[in-house]
Amino acid sequence: MRCAVFTATPRGTKTALRVRASLDASVDIFVKAGQDMPVDARVYERLAPQVETAFRQYDALVFIMATGIAVRMIAGSLKSKLEDPAVLVLDEKAQHVVSLLSGHIGGANELTRELAASLGADPVITTATDVQKKIAVDVVAARLALRPSPKVQIKRFNSAALADEPIRYVIDANLARASFYKKRLDDMGLTAVFAEDLSGGQETLTAFLTSEEGAAQENIIYLVPRRLVAGIGCRRGTAAAEIRAALEAALTKIGRSLADVSLLASTKAKADEAGLLALAKELRREIRFYPHEKMQETIDAYGLDESPFVKENIGIGNVAEAAALGSVSAGRLALAKTRFEKVTVALVWQK
Template identity: 50%
Template sequence: MARRVQLALGGQAALFVSSRHPVEGAQTFGRLRAAVQENFARYDALVFIMAAGIAVRSIAPHLVSKLQDPAVVVLDEQGRHVISLLSGHVGGANDLTRELAASLGAEPVITTATDVEGIVAPDALATALGLFPEPPEAIRTVNSALLRGEHLSYYVDPSCALRGFYREALVRRGIPVGEETKMQRDAGLQAIISPTFRENRPGRLFLRPMELRAGVGCRRGVSQDEILEALREASARIGMPLRAICSLSSTAFKRGERGLHEAAAALGIPLAFYENGQLQAVIRRYNLEESDFVRKTIGIGNVCEAAALAAGGGRMALGKTRFERVTVALVWQNKEQ
């Protein structure tokens, strides 16, 4: 899963770097605490290469909740250990820790109780499937019960547009799916995938489908089929079907591209275009990487990521990905944002 990642190096911070020392082209900051304050809510993940205690003191004033905080991962300066420090499940820090450790040949350090016990936690599963767990207090209740050996029943509400996909995804992971007729009668622990069902009670956790928004950049004259194929491949890269995409967006510079209009119509989803000023504000807010070539061509240096985020932010599911004549970025957005 692609993430907007901030990497902090000792007393400095740099974007998308993997070296202990600052490198050419990296964005640096004079003070670590100031850098964290500026960027804590801007990125999906922050990676610190330093003592864990320094990282803890730097992020402490900015913590909100496990449903909102970014993933925070800490590496020692020799690259021997990668520590999942914050937001292991919903933020994806545990998965990022495993990815970094595998790349570096390091030891992943994950202390989340369910992971240590080899239990599939519903909030971790939610992150993998583009679901948002609520209410927050139910996460701890359900995970604590799982650690005590209690059984958790999964249900998929028939009102889910991707009902078949969710059921198959659970079964592939070895998780039985209960019959919908028992959903309201079951008195045990429940995890319910539903966009609308809200009959809350102790031991019931809701997993809400988030909206998958696609930002698209394209060459002049690109066809509907090329755009749809790029979107299909992009969604497949995050393990989702094409029909999961709920909106398309691009720069107003591409408003006349017939292929974009036809692709949105074929999918039955809205298509939005944003002016350069709107996209530039998003680029600044999220510190998105810009292309000089794109800037010279249309006046801004990032189209697909900025357009995907322009509808209201969210969590990057797939960063800018190039296909033959199309670029795509995907963003998960909680419907309540």
């Protein structure tokens, strides 16, 4: 996850440093011009244009300022609960952490709880299902990296959960890693069954975990796995076994395995890299190599950090993140670029 933290005062900046230390994420701090700058902080003159850009680039935005300011800053950028980043608000003393936007799919509620626990603050969460301690269908989708469809069904299913109406979870028996999803649902206290199809029993609201959404039906919401893209950079001559080991280690960090990877991606400068080509063949996965122009467009669009050393050697300053994010129309970093001995890996969920 990439997180942007905005602060406007010296006291807020001190709290921003605590936020960065508390999160297991890639955190950029944006500080208003004219103040002392902490290490690696970014400066802004006007908040509105900086937030507008960050709204497209980051997975989560944290405002250490008044809630009203945050609301005005994000109002013009809102699109959809399936696309908007998580937005949180803190007071300067970090007494309260408010989940403001994208509480479920965007992960704002869980991030609020995590941050509040780390800072010793009170989490402020107002979504009805969370208040009533019910598991919303879009929370299930977010935790399992699934895409709920059609979107209009989310409200209906969550209203049913609040009313204690029965909702059954059915897993397509042919879905890749069906047993993994069954275990995760069991861990959430949700009973799930396997089925080849949804024939019969459709009078009950049904969340169907399947590889492809079917025709819209009154009582069904489809939960479809999102694509997971692995962006990979490596030193010249790195063996496939070493690349695979690094990729497996990266996937372990997010609780996933090679079976979850939909696509491999890298720079065109590595298009003849024997280890990468051999790994793609071994895993039976497509691998895409992008030209520098495409990679730079992605770096600029997401505001990705560039390594001067890498840029000097291959002509582009970010390989793993840029390749992975450039492979999807809109992506969320599941794992920021992570360096191993000879390999760098970034993992991206397609939004």
